[in-house]
Amino acid sequence: MKRRVIWVSLVLVSLVLAAGFAGSVHGATPLTIGFLYVGPKNDYGYNQAAYQGSLAVEKAFPNAKVLQAENVPETSEAERVMERMIDDGASIIFPTSFGHLDPALNVAERHPDVIFLHQGGLKTAENLGTYFGTIYETQYAVGQAAGMATKKNKLGYVVAFPIAQTLLNINAFELGAQSVNPKAKTIVVFTGSWCDPAKQAEAANSLVDQGADVLTQHQDCTKTIVQTAERRHVLSAGYHVDASKFAPKGWLTGSVWNWGPLFVKMVKTVEAGKFHGSPYSHRYRAGVKEGVIQLAPFGAAATPAIRKKVTATYNGLKSGKIKPFTGPVKDQSGKVEIPAGKTPTATELEDTDYLVQGVTGKIPG
Amino acid sequence: MIATGHRGGVSLRHVAGLHRLHALTLPLVLLAGFVVISRVFDVSLDDTLIRATPFVFTGLAVAVPARAGLVNIGGEGQFVAGMVFAAGGALALDDKLPAIVLLPLLGFLGAFGGFVWAGIAAVLKVTVSLNEALSTLLLNFVAPLLLGYLVFGPWKDPANYSNLPQTAEFEDSARLPVYGLTQLHLGIPLALVAALVVWVMLAFTRWGFRARVLGGNPEAARRSGIAVRRTLFIALVAGGVLAGLGGMIELTGIEGRLRPGIGVGFGYIGFLASWLVGHRPLEILPAALLLASISIAGDSLQIDHNLPSTSVYILMALVVLAVLGLRGGTRRAEG
């Protein structure tokens, strides 16, 4: 018996020693850029859009090393992942989920020489800038498409959390729908999760049960809702990426990101040493004008009339002539949130904490 | 029921010689595993210690009730309950009390949260004999929902005007002290202390003796006049207290604010840790180190090898299954 113990221990010791020599060897590190996603990178949604941006960076910088981390939760786990990337030589980090901001700020404090470009955040630091797109602009146009296409005047919106970006999307969508169809109403359902297909399926089904004949969403993974809409023979408007192949009959249009060119520009700026003082070191907000947001291709359900109207609106958004949030805008209780004639800036809009009139559903909590 | 120890003849265990393992072999194997994993996946000791700390607490949370014959799968929910109670205290008092007073208070609150969460199951067990494995399992689902309700609603950070579900960040008075510039916090040595305390409690106190008798032979325990219900109740809530304390430590040591998603899976991993070592409190320490190193290896798997980080569960499960299968059941009627 004792012999067995000695034998086992010897094996273990040699394993340990062998492992000791198996440590990684770090050579000279090339330009290393890290991307963090809160979900899977092929979710046909938010994370995929960011991932596509990262591919553009890979293409533009063929000698750079691009690190990818998916399914990174919005807790201190994210800090660990970022620290790991920095260990691997990352000098630029893109935390792409909203909830990665606080972890990123903590890591940024510890590593002043690493530049962080956070997607969607509202706080910045010396070496951390945030960027986002005013995607509610195109959601306004999408709302118009929905308003024109709906026969029952009921539109469904599946969302996750009542963060300002989501509320702006819902509001813009409804305002857009109202602008072409004053009777259109939007029903909002909060699932409490960025991507839980079972909840999405149930939410989509309940909305259709309620009579909604156009569905849209603010979720990270968009496939389930689009497919459920198609099965229940209602129309869908997409978000984040073009998912029209899942709704060959019912696809209208949607809002999609085009991060690639922006990411490449930002990396170039950092590499040129021009980060501090550039717009990217603050709260950078781009819109249709800068090409960061586009309309998804039109689908089978988009009639010529819809296409004409939406394209015209898109051009108006691009030129700056059309601004979705022009007062007077009332919230659900009738209170005037944006006075007549006033047009808030993107920064001011990010304080939104209400839903506009015409939206059914309560901000939870 | 025919309870057989061996099935006669040669079994796998005989061949491996493991049926007469020296008591130290398992902890040594676990430690060796931890070292190997850390080297191969480039896992830092700091990170491992930090991640092992909650595993120790959730492991102890399973071990104490288990010695009395109870199955506490609820470490997951009790951990969250501890976090929630501690967070409440922190939010209310972090600008009013100094750390030296506040931190022990928060510790008490965390323990109390775990006490309450396990207490629900314990009460049901001793009154209507509701099986604690199920009640604690169901409560695991309820705790994060309670957390969600609070961080979306009454406790949402008012300064965080983007409606993100999280509380305000705690003041320094509600944060555990750290060592130098690292993230190594006071909770790490506390985990060691906890394991020692539990060991002493089980091995050397009268209550511990009673609990062990109950766990080993309930009939004999009943006949010898041991207050069965009281012992069981205490055992289960002690588990809750430990898990709740672990939650408070993770909250004040690492996170610094309450948000959804903290500690997901920690309770279950603690369950596995305790089972790995047959619920022996001191051996939970190396088990926690091993499982922690595997857990963190997930980052390397992700970034350097393009595998999803949950793949680490595969390794964890294989380790546990290996030990479960090799050790087999010479125990009493557990299936």
Add this chain to the structure above:
Amino acid sequence: MFVEDVLIGAVRSGTAVLFAAEGEVISERSGVINLGTEGCMLTGALAAFATASWSGSPWVGVAAAAGVGVLMGALHAFFVVTRRANQLATGLAITFLALGVTAALGSDYVAVEVNPLNPVPIPLLSDLPFVGPVLFNHDVLTYCGLALGPLLWVLLNYTRWGLVLRATGESGAVAFAYGHSPSRVRYLAVMAGGALAAVGGAQLVLAYTLNWVENVTVGRGFVAVALVIFAAWNPLKATAGAFVYGGAVSLQLQLQARGVDISPFLLNMTPYILTLAILVAATRGRAQRAPDEIRAVFGTAGA
């Protein structure tokens, strides 16, 4: 109509859990509790989704799921019956294993499209007011699920197989004395349970979510295990329990869609609290009604 909508939702979201619960009834009746049910559902879901996408047919996917479920069940049975390891720890470990394996193997399938199991309204019956849409306007697998409860009930109580199964659960020694190998019965029971749970997973992804993501079942397997106890190991009550769970899930979304101001979190708690409450209310004396072998698993230390 509100009640009708909730009930339709109940059947929609409860079916996956129903399959897993019925499978677990079989397993527990033989004396083995399988916390690996969650793992079986997950592997079944991935197997079904992947196979359906290669083959183009969802039914091939369902068959694949059943096959995989049998294997997962056999794994659990090996540890628990042959190696006599602790049932709860083994089941949990297997679930973790399944979580990791499906995450690793499934990452390629997140963006894939499959031919789903579409609803097939039963002619005439689906036109009945109220009952029609609630019961007769679902996919074929759901219809199988609806029939499963009564079928199992008959099998358990009126056939020899059922008798042998129940006897094994009550006392392996007795079954043995009458010429049946309790080990063999348990292996088969757990494998059958695993297969059914896997089919539940298949239904979840092929008929309901139409998508695979990591951990798509989110704890439904555990709920199934709890439901079995809630149902006192009775397959008919298990059916009811699964729909109570499904109803609670659906209720909170239906209420939201109607603008009712209740926190979705509090509503989401209802399935679990309800299960607990019913367990408590009905559990007095239930401990005595458990198959003896199951009682042994939980340790009879106690009141």
